[in-house]
Amino acid sequence: MRKVVGLILLLVLVGFLVWGVVALIHPFGYPSPSEMDDYIIDNAQAETSNNNVVASVVFDYRGFDTLGEATILFTAVTGVLLLLRTAKRKEDES
Amino acid sequence: MASLLAQAPILIIAIPLVAAFLTPLIGMRGDKARKALVVGSLAFTAFLVFALARDISITGIRVYTLGATAPGLTEPTGFMFPVRIILEVDGMSIFFGIIWAIVSLAAAIYSFSHIASETGQIRFFTLLLLMVAGGFGMMLTGDLFNLFVFLEIASIAGGALIGFRNRFGDTQEGAFKYIVVSAVAGLMVLLGTGILYAQYNSLNMAFLAQAIQYTTLDKIALALFLIAFAMKTGMVPLHLWFPDAYSVAPASITGMLVITSHACMYAAFRVCFTLYGGVIDGLVVGWIIIILGLLTMFVGVTMAVYQKDVMRFMSYHAISQLGYMWVGVGVGLAVLGTPALLAYGRDAMTGGIFHILNHAMYKPLLFFTGGALFYYTGTRDLAKMGGLAHKMKWTTVLYIIGTLSISGIPPLNGFSSKILIYESVFRFNPILTIVGIIVSILTLASFTKAFHSAFMGAELPEYKGGKEVPKSMIIGMVILAAGIVLITLFPSLIVSWALHPAADALIDHGAYINAVMGAVP
Amino acid sequence: MLSKIVRTTANQLIVFILIFGLYVIAHGQLTPGGGFQGGAVIVSGVVMLLVAFNAKELKKSLRESGLSIMESTGALIFAALAFAGIATTFFYNVLVGTPIFGHVPPTGANPGDVWTGGVVPLMNWAVGIKVVAGLSAVVLAMALFSSGEEMEE
Amino acid sequence: MTFIFESGYTFWNPLIWIIVFLVVAIMVYFFRRSGQKGYKKDTDQARIFLSGEEVPEAGERHIRVGNIYWGFFETLKEYYKQMLRIHTGIVNDYMLWFVAVTVVSAIILVVAGLVR
Amino acid sequence: MDYMPLNFPFLAAALLIGIAFFIIIFKRNLIKLIMGIAMMASGVNLFLVALGYRVGGNAPIYTNVPPGPMVLPVPQALTLTSIVISVAVLALMLTMVIRIYRHTGSLDSEKSRRMKG
Incomplete structure (x- = not known):
């Protein structure tokens, strides 16, 4: 079923x-429409002084996404280390 | 101050982010420094949110272009499309931002003593701050791909935090279910974004809203967006992961997860009302949302009556309450095309959004009291509790406030939002109101049951020795209870200051487009 | 621990992997590559060491608290570079036009100049540090956990 | 600073409710106080009286959660049986539901677009 | 090739997503489930990166580039971001599966389940 x-x-x-x-x-x-990408291809060198257009998109035009991406990696690493920690409990003070 | 306010949209996201990066470095210097960092950054963020909210109510929608030569310069000079990422803050986004600021502050304070006996606290607070940043990012951004990125930050941090108590097996199971669900939902959102990008070659929501044609591909993308965000929210046939994940997380995180689920709801509204605002077939999408919302209300509450685990019981109630918001806003969407009913639609939406605010106050409060019960008794099983009111006076009072509020007992705030929904929805279709009232009755009944079995009765011998929960947990709960009292006393002020701007921001998608696509300053 | 031949070869190879990874990071603004890719290349070298030696041996030289600090530092540098432009806007490329990485290349095809890119090369380095530290911490933690070793908090 | 809340049809004032609650609370307090004089702690007066039967211990006296609303669940037995059949707790089923709802809503959207 | 019949790269992406959903729905092994999600991420990434291709285009890097059109750079940047995100999600999921296996001794999604109802 x-x-x-x-x-x-x-x-x-x-x-x-x-x-x-x-x-x-x-x-x-x-x-078919590619105006935004054409603008980036044409102007990336002048605006960001960068030969690698992909790098200028990753780090300049859409740099905030990359900050988020780096944050996600940071989050995942912190999460993995948090979950794999040896599960010992501190003595209860209360 | 003025320059601080000009940079406020980005600072609201960046300050928790930088604080999270700093926590592993500063956290080694001891408990005090870490707590100061967490509370300080969150309090400053909350201050900025309130300042920005006041500013927006005066000057209108705020845009912030990242990396341009001026924050208001959304399009490159001489071109008619945005290239960079744009943050766009209107009444709706800042409304959610206020909720998130308050609840995250309360949750951080609450968790200081709630998890005090566990190891790995530095990483816990790092992830908490990252989750805060992710939530703010989702609420303030005006870019579809950026929305996806922040959705992922919030869900990954949330997933890791659900599994925080890793010595229990069930926490890992709940965390795994959560992360699978959010990974699939995130990928579907990305697929929808890709479909829109393929047709209109832009990722900016305002540009897409202007250019969108409602072709068949757009409809498929709409279904993907709507159902993916609905799954992250916990709408009924997709709610199955919700109690599993929420019941095993530390209580402070559960309170925050409620608001991330509201953030996903915000994203769904943003997609329906703004992105597809001009072209959407409101009646069809509205009815899809209304029917699923009714199912959500009913199934959620009937499953909640059945539960014996206190956190699970409250999670099913959270599902059921989310149904009210879906119905309220769904009615608003359904009447978007018929001008005769538009006034009722606006009222229904105001009610739904009001319910979001109320739910964001009382549901974390109830989860926190559930966490206090767990802290005291060491179990989540209601069948093992009893007579706790003798020892936990504060928790009892706060639980009563939350209960009366969630069941819509006047004069508490839950009543005002529910009556707003009932009255306006009755005009659209009376059946919706009847279901709503039945659900409300069942809610009160089940909370009475939980109250009786946990707090009432003679003092049980196994809980004789305990003390009331520590102060910081009580402070966290009192912050939210104070919010409830405030809304109770001044419902009309809240409606005119926060809710009508939010509802109007959803309805008036033209203003959202103009803020980005309009005349370049 | 694998045989002596494997260990010796791995010991020699790690230098080349390291150099290649650093090259990929350093030329992110000119050729395909960048921080993430170069970092991943270096971490693949760490994984090779993990296979050749075992996790217990590697733990002596790569301490987890150190990796954690390194990762935070990388993330902070990245955020600080983004914050550098906050006088105009967040993520504004402040270094364009200055002598440090600020040369503007001629429009169109050109042979490439290392001193271009503004903040992009610096961000590449920050991300590279972050990725190396983060991914090796993950790989190391998983290997330690599955071999039943205690991990430091 | 207005307390009145208008909801389109009616209005209501939380202040009135709060005053009513306060009045009731004061009355309760007076009634309680009037009986307080005759109450003495740790005498037979304060003990539970159960028609002369043995009074059970605190733990057995308490009505636990499983026994509340028995009749409700007995009436809706069939409904709960179906509901529990759906709530399997297996991750794969969650994803099946997601696919189902996505497909159904996509079909509805596309078909509605063709009809109109 | 000048014109690709039936849009083969897009078709491959769609089929990858379909196969991934098949795995996620019908395979009870948790590791296989994770593989399904990885496959779905690959499908979405393939779809994204295929969106930006332009016939006869070069990589959008001006260092010693031969003359001709360039492919669209934004989808490549999006794919880069999304690959890293999927790596992060996979690492976290694998960690949780390791933990689940330690606690329950099973990798079956039905046998390792403790919560239902």
């Missing part, structure tokens, strides 16, 4: 995704 329902739902989901990417989205290799 669960298997049948799950498979049907999954097929519908995959159908949606495939329909979307085959029929509805722009053809691969021809991104």
